[in-house]
Amino acid sequence: MALVLELEHLVKHYGNIHALKGVTLQIPAGTVYGILGPNGSGKTTMLGLIMNILQPTSGSIRLFGETPSASHRRKIGTLLETPNFYHYLSAVQNLRIAAAIKGIHQPDIDGVLQRVNLLARKDSPFSTYSLGMKQRLAIASCLLGDPQVMVFDEPTNGLDPVGIAEIRDLIKKLATEGKTIIMASHLLDEVEKVCTHVAILKKGELIASGHVDEILAHDDIVEVGAADPGRLLEVLRTMPGQTGVHAGEGDKATIHFAPGTADLATLNHHCFVHGVLLNHLQQKKKSLESKFIELTN
Amino acid sequence: MNLRQLLAIEWMKVKNYRTFWILFALFIISVFGLNLIVFKLKQTIDEASPVIKAFTAGPFGFPEVWKTVGWMTGWLLYFPGFIMIFLVTNEFTFRTHRQNIIDGWSRREFVAVKLAVAAILAAICTIMMVLASFVFGFASGSSFSTGNLQYIGYFFLLSYVYMLFAFILSLLLRRAALAVGIFFIYALIFDNLLSGFVNGQTKSPLGTYIAPLQVADDLFPIPFIDKMLPNRPELWALLTIVSAWIIIYHVVAIKKFEREDL
Numbered sequence: 001m002a003l004v005l006e007l008e009h010l011v012k013h014y015g016n017i018h019a020l021k022g023v024t025l026q027i028p029a030g031t032v033y034g035i036l037g038p039n040g041s042g043k044t045t046m047l048g049l050i051m052n053i054l055q056p057t058s059g060s061i062r063l064f065g066e067t068p069s070a071s072h073r074r075k076i077g078t079l080l081e082t083p084n085f086y087h088y089l090s091a092v093q094n095l096r097i098a099a100a101i102k103g104i105h106q107p108d109i110d111g112v113l114q115r116v117n118l119l120a121r122k123d124s125p126f127s128t129y130s131l132g133m134k135q136r137l138a139i140a141s142c143l144l145g146d147p148q149v150m151v152f153d154e155p156t157n158g159l160d161p162v163g164i165a166e167i168r169d170l171i172k173k174l175a176t177e178g179k180t181i182i183m184a185s186h187l188l189d190e191v192e193k194v195c196t197h198v199a200i201l202k203k204g205e206l207i208a209s210g211h212v213d214e215i216l217a218h219d220d221i222v223e224v225g226a227a228d229p230g231r232l233l234e235v236l237r238t239m240p241g242q243t244g245v246h247a248g249e250g251d252k253a254t255i256h257f258a259p260g261t262a263d264l265a266t267l268n269h270h271c272f273v274h275g276v277l278l279n280h281l282q283q284k285k286k287s288l289e290s291k292f293i294e295l296t297n
Numbered sequence: 298m299n300l301r302q303l304l305a306i307e308w309m310k311v312k313n314y315r316t317f318w319i320l321f322a323l324f325i326i327s328v329f330g331l332n333l334i335v336f337k338l339k340q341t342i343d344e345a346s347p348v349i350k351a352f353t354a355g356p357f358g359f360p361e362v363w364k365t366v367g368w369m370t371g372w373l374l375y376f377p378g379f380i381m382i383f384l385v386t387n388e389f390t391f392r393t394h395r396q397n398i399i400d401g402w403s404r405r406e407f408v409a410v411k412l413a414v415a416a417i418l419a420a421i422c423t424i425m426m427v428l429a430s431f432v433f434g435f436a437s438g439s440s441f442s443t444g445n446l447q448y449i450g451y452f453f454l455l456s457y458v459y460m461l462f463a464f465i466l467s468l469l470l471r472r473a474a475l476a477v478g479i480f481f482i483y484a485l486i487f488d489n490l491l492s493g494f495v496n497g498q499t500k501s502p503l504g505t506y507i508a509p510l511q512v513a514d515d516l517f518p519i520p521f522i523d524k525m526l527p528n529r530p531e532l533w534a535l536l537t538i539v540s541a542w543i544i545i546y547h548v549v550a551i552k553k554f555e556r557e558d559l
Contacts, residue, residue: 014558052404053395053559074401084396086387089313100306101400103298141400 002029003065004149004180005050010059012045012204019045021204022059027182027197029148032175034191034212035184037201043184044081046201047153051078074102077142077150083134087127091118091137094126095144104145112143115170131158139167149180156190168194192216213259219243220262225252225280226271235274239267252280298402303410304417316383324376328425329432331369336433356520357437360444366430367452368517370422374456375481377418378463382476385411385467395559408554412547415464419456426452451516454539458513459484461546468553484510502530512538 005027012020020042027033035043048054050061051073063072085094092109099107113119116136121129129137135158142150155171156164171194175181185191191198191212198216199209208215226232229251236245236255244256255267264281271278311317336357356365388394397407427449434441463480470476492511495504505515515530516539 048558051399053398055556055558070398070401070403070406073399078399080395080399082392084392086310086391086393088315089310093309093313097306097309098396098400100302100309101397101402103401 003027004029004063005182006062006065007046007050008060008062010046010049010061011057012042012049012054013057019204020049023201023204023206025199025206025209027180029180030178031197032171032181032183032195034195034198035182035201036186036188036191036198037184038186040203041186041201042204043186043201044153045204047078047080047151047182047184051080051151053080075147075149077144077147079135079138079142079151079155080153083138083141085126085134085137085141088125090125091122091129091140094137095141098141099144102145107144109144112140113137115143116140117166132160132163135159136163136167139170147179150174150182152181152183154185155183156185156187188216218259219256220259221254221256221284222262222264222267223248223252223254223280223282223284224267224271224278225250226276226278227251228276229253232271232276235271235276238274239270254284298406300409300413303402303406304413307410307414310387311384314384314387317380320376320380320383324373324380324422325425327373327376328370328429331373332366332429332433335365335369336436357433358439359434359442360446361520362430362434362437362439363445363448364517365520366433367426367448367455368520370426370429370452371455371514371517374422374459375484377422377456378459378480378484379477381415381418381460381463382467382480383473384414385464386471386473386476389467389471390473398559404555404559405551408551411464412461412550415460416457418460419453422456423449423453448517454536454543455513455516458510458539458542458546461543461550462510465546465549468550488514502534505530506534506538509542512542 003026005025007023007025009022009024010020011018011022023042023046035046037043045054049056050063050068052068052070061068063076066072086097089097091113095107095109095112099109110119110122113122116139118133118136118140121133126134126137135155139152139155142152152171156167159167168190171181171183175194175196183191183195195212197210198212200207200215224232224236225248229247232251232253233245233247236242236253239245239255241257241261242255243258246254246256248254262283264283268278268281339357356362388397394407398404462484463476466476466480467473470479488508488510492504492508495507496502497504502515505511512530512535516532516535518529
């Protein structure tokens, strides 16, 4: 598969602050690639370097297999950090400027405003927009010229729950149209719902990258209880398919299975035939927050 | 992208920007207003003393009018200077200097079109100076003569130096209020103070040569009292230093914007 983006040992220092410490990453065409990390982990710095608004300290960047230039950026719809528009101009006037810079001759401005539900306010000055509307306009601007690659930095920032759902649906729809989408987010849940691939940044270092199912996979965890916790642990350890058994609080224990393989009935049956009667049987959901903290700490 | 396409985009930013039109209108009104006030004053003096009037057409007659109107209009370059500052600091305030690059301008294109805007503003200032010179030249009752037309060129250089100075301040300071304040106070007071002080201390035109705006101001001798002033700087030196400043401003603007984090 062709590579849209290649980073080689990318380093960025701001004075004494080492914002990016040698990131190497490849993003193939047709993926929805999440860049996941807490605030200050270097996501925006990385995207800023790719878009040439920051100068790298060292390392190299390639876009579409070539040294990045302005003409590559014209082929990418990018929302970086905040929506940046001329406050005294309307949505339409702002998008005309963006389209002209991108070299699009007949931009479908009404069309992109329609896709983000902003058509009704298209002639209002940008300064009168709410935060959510500004964010929608920035996304509309990314859609100009129907680019094959889009970069979204925190795309659901400032949106209400309905807006968040709409934008996530839009991104998923863009993905089904075969676009490559690079999306930075500090929301694990968002990356999990939208992305096919993920790279995890922590304090400027890439700590993991790959398919979402591999990187963000979490074990199925089942909590069980019985009158004799010692005997319970012995029996659990003989359970086929388990990936870990841990003693829990009181007379309870937890047993882990590979993602999607826990079967409570089989587990109950296994314990029963080995003479253990369960008084507690519950599949646990590992919270996304705890997973995120585990990944980035 | 060629310069015409870049300027077309710049025009989209400017044409609906109200502050631009207000400052532009104020500039035009001031050019004709200030010259008119001085013109009327001169007329009053002439009427009181018909001997002087008979002797010369005065500073508003051709060909002296180019120097007189040029010198006075030079005092009004704050208005287009403010326009320049707002057009540049707006980009930083709205962070559109980043967005323009993200959307597909090169950093060089971003600077180049602003330099072109500075040149266009200087050209507009020059056109205003020429129009005002014609109006007051003919109003003084003198007939057109081709002398002193080089002052049209000098006025363009003067205006361009002011616009570039405003541009560099905006690039360095990024904030409109700060840039406007420093531009105004520096151009009105400190630049003159610096050159006057050095001139006085050295009893030479050295101060003129080292003050970045004064060197262009001095392309126009002070009307009415010029003959009384000592140490008139050399024209070739003024033109050389003005050209050097113009080149320095270009290089600094391009290098700074191309190298820094935006």
